[in-house]
Each structure stands twice: as C-alpha cells, then as structure tokens.
Amino acid sequence: MPTGFGSKLVIAISSRALFNLDDSHQVYISDGLDAYSHYQIEHEGDVLAPGDAFPMVQKLLRINDKLDGEPRVEVILLSRNSADTGLRVFNSIEHYGLQITRAAFCGGASPYRYVGAFGCHLFLSTEGEDVRNALDHGIAAATLMPSNNDQQQGDELRFAFDGDAVLFSDEAEQIYKTQGLKAFAESERAAAKTPLSGGPFKAFLAALQGLQHEFADQSCPIRTALVTARSAPAHERVIRTLRAWNIRIDESLFLGGLDKGEFLKAYGADVFFDDQPSHCLSAKEHVATGHVPHGVANEPAPQS
Template identity: 70%
Template sequence: MPITFDGKLVIATSSSALFDLSESHRIFNEQGLEAYRQYQIEQEDTPLEAGEAFPLVRKLLAINDMVNSNSGVEVILLSRNSADTGLRVFNSIEHWGLPITRAAFSGGKSPYQYVEAFGAHLFLSTNPGDVRAALDLGYAAASIISPSRATTKNLAAELKIAFDGDAVLFSDESEQIYQTQGLAAFTASERAAAKTPMRGGPFKPFLQALHNLQSQFSEESCPIRTALVTARSAPAHERVVRTLRNWNIRIDESLFLGGLDKGAFLKAFGADVFFDDQEGHCVSASEHVAAGHVPHGVANKPQE
C-alpha cells in the first residue's frame, strides 16, 4: 500500500521559518554561495536556534501524541538549500527532537511547487515571493513576520490559531467593495447578502483540516482552539456566522472589533499565530503574538 497523508493535517515550512538562519543568510549575501556552502558544512554539527515558526510547529507535532497514527499532523521541510548544505538543518531537527522526516531541498530554486506535490494545507516561509507563488497555486501560505523582542511565546499546551476574515478565510469580494466604495457601501452590501454564504478564501481548506482534526476530540479535551478576529462589526457579522454555518466549520471564538486594533485582543486570546492579509495589521499584531502575512486579495494588489 502506498503511503498517503489522507486524514492528516499537512504543514510545509521553509528552513528559514523553522530555524534562525540569519547569520547564514548574512554570509550568503556578503560573501556568496561558496562561502555559504563552506560555512554550513563547517557548522553542520552546531544546532540552529529556533526560528519564528518553531513554537507553532512544535505544538502542532505534539498533537500526534494524542491521536492515532492515521491522523494527526505531518510537517514537511521545504528548503532552498541543497541536500549538502541542508544537512545542518536535518541535524538541527534531530537535536530539537522534532519528528520531521520528509523534505525537499531545491538547490537554490524556490521550493513552492512542492507544496502542491505534498498536498500541504499550509506553507510557512520568510520569503514573500515563495508565499505569493504558493497562494497563486491555491494553497494557504503566509510570510512569518518577526515579532517584537517584547513578545512572549504562548507556553500553554493548547494550540491557539487566529484568523482574519476577508481575503484570508473568505474571498476578498466584500473587501473589494470596502476598498473601492467605502464603509457605507460595504455595510449595505453585507446586509443585503446576509443569507448568501461567501466564497472561501485561501485559508478555508486549512481551517477545514484544522476542524477535522479538532473533531477527533471532545470540545473539553481538544488541544486546538481557533478564533476569527475581524474588523467587521454588526450588521456585517451575520454573513460571517451564516457562512461558517454553511461550511459546517467550527470557530471557537469570534471577535467582531469594528476597526479596533487587533493586537490587545490577540494577546488576550493567547494566539500562537495570527494570519491577516494586511501587512500593517501583522506588524502591529507581532508586538503581541507571532503573525503571518497572507499577501492575497485587493489589499495586496500593486498600486497603479
């Protein structure tokens, strides 16, 4: 029987999101590829420090201790390194005790095409170009925004993931009206379409896979908690509620903030990561929690 990931939540992460490769990148930028290669070989027995996606990945993998082997979480490493220079990354994975066994080393090319090959529900990277390419393929992807030094990691065992709504979980059709016609037109449109479910955005399949994983637990014992954190407010909230009901997807907490800054609310929720389509919101949120910029939708189109 061939091995498949059916029933699993599949996460792809770049090596630079999983580990701190800032010194390696500095050498590459200042001295070139051969110096970078030599440095990685010389340092291959020196474990890399944790990167921005490391706490999230470790919490995701810990869920495997609570489920059977046919479900749970599979984490794939996608790296621009060659297998030669990537040996340090695999040694670091072993050092940190992460059960990651599958990888694609693309030898300097973008590895985004392997997101589709592995069937990943989410791709985390520090390279915005790779993230955009994965989004263009129809896969959830985000650029990890480096958090403030004042940010404290959520050390609780429960994994908490927060999402923006429009252009992330939902399509950007409503956001287009807001951007081009203003708040009044947006509110009128959402009120008129309150009973019409929205189309899914790039993160809908990831949310569905999370929901499927949550469904293996009772609500009291579930190690995953999700939240919708949106600038919407009443009456634009109704379409959101009815859309999620139509999708038969559970969101544990929903915050309709009416334009209030999201950072304090994400801190109160205790998010391990927050996904938003607007980079400014991600930078603001990263003062409190890790954030992932989703460069999708009208807010990310180049200005004419």
C-alpha cells in the first residue's frame, strides 16, 4: 500500500455504484459517447440520486468522525468518465458532504488498474469486467447488483460474507461441485483441523478487524457476519480456519442450504458478498449485494 495512506482502510468505488447514473447511461447506450458527454455537461448542476453503495459509503466515512487523530477510512472514486463528464459526480459528492477527495477519471478506459496503485482493500463497481480484472490481480472486488431494498438506517455498518470462494478459497467448493454433497461433507470432516486457504476477501476482512480494534467492543460501529450454506459437520473447519487466521467474526450463520435472504434481512446487512449468482439474486431482494465472480461457481460450463 502507498505509504501516504498508512494503516487506513481504503475503498475504491465506481461512480455508477456510488450514484444513480441510469439516465445518463441510457443516453450513452442509445445515442453514443458524444451525446452522453453533452448530457453530463448540460446537467452537471443537477445532483445525482444515491446509488446502491451510497449508504455504505456514508457510514464508512462517518467512522472518521468517531476517532481522534487522522482519518482511518479513505474512499476513492474510480470512473470511466473523463474529468469533464465526471464534474457532475464531484459536484454531487460535494452536495452530500462526502469526504472523497481522490479520484481517477479514465476517459472510457477501465479504471481497475488504479485499484492496486491506490493500495485499495476493496473495489466495488457495476462493471463485471472491471471487477474480474481486479480479482485476477489479487484485490477483493464485487459487482454491485441493482436492488430495491430499503436502506439500512443508523450509523452501525454491517458487512456479511459468504465463506467458500469469498473469505476462503474454493478448494472445498470444487469437491462439492465435482463429487457432490456427501463427498464434500466427508472431505471437510477429514480436514477439520486443516485451515482453508484464504479467498479474495480475506485481506479485506483482516483490514476491517484492524479498524474494529480502534473501538471498545460496545461502541464499535462495524459488525461482521459469515452467512454460509455450510452446516455441521462442515462448520468445524471454518471455525478453526478463522481461529488460525486470528480473525474474529461477530456472527456466524450455518444455514445448511436454506435461502439466505431472510437471514440477511434479519441481520440487517448493509452489503452482502457471495460468489454464487443464484444466492446473490435472492439476497438482493433484501439487502445490497455484491457478486464476487471468483471460483468454480463462476467458471464457464463445459462444452458438450
């Protein structure tokens, strides 16, 4: 990470994840880049409505107000806009009082290559290709899915994570996909005391825990949950893995294949990360959801 950010938690977010740019994006789709550019400049005084990631970003930045000294959270805007067309985005950032001062406007090119240069722990975007590129370069990333859920109120920020292929590697999931549930359960029982390898979100979870340690237990504004389709006996390896990593999860839900949506709603997640597209489709009806296109569940089906 660049030394200028020290021990900050650094989040990169695309303009379409932070704000609702559906109208201008439709201009781009239907009429092309020149029309889009004219539209953005003509409307640069019009404040953009919040996007799906906006409430989470607000809560993240409020954490800085709760700590003395230097800010501990940095949010960076990464955009395919040019600086010219992106002025509307920065005007909206100023309108909402968001403390976002760093940005990369890439003039139509993918901004993912700046995620590593900024030393980001997490990249959120609506562009699946950018997300996959970031994941391929070892950075936690997710594609935010459109959602009509109600925004979570209050200042507490609640993250929820799937296990395999998100927090953990997909080594166990590969057995499930290729050999079935029985083989998976037997393998996990046999390997219960062998920690799983880390998945793409391990470093982000560790960085979150570092931020949590800045607060007393009763006043911490961040809460984490593992929400997994696993059940006993496959739970033991997960618990021992987190213990080996010296990472604490506030809540752990072992659902044994039950639909995750209602549980995420009950937990009050601000955002949920999962590698399985079907789980994401269910979850987004209740909470903001990021698809993590990583692991065996996202590999192309074999050609027959």
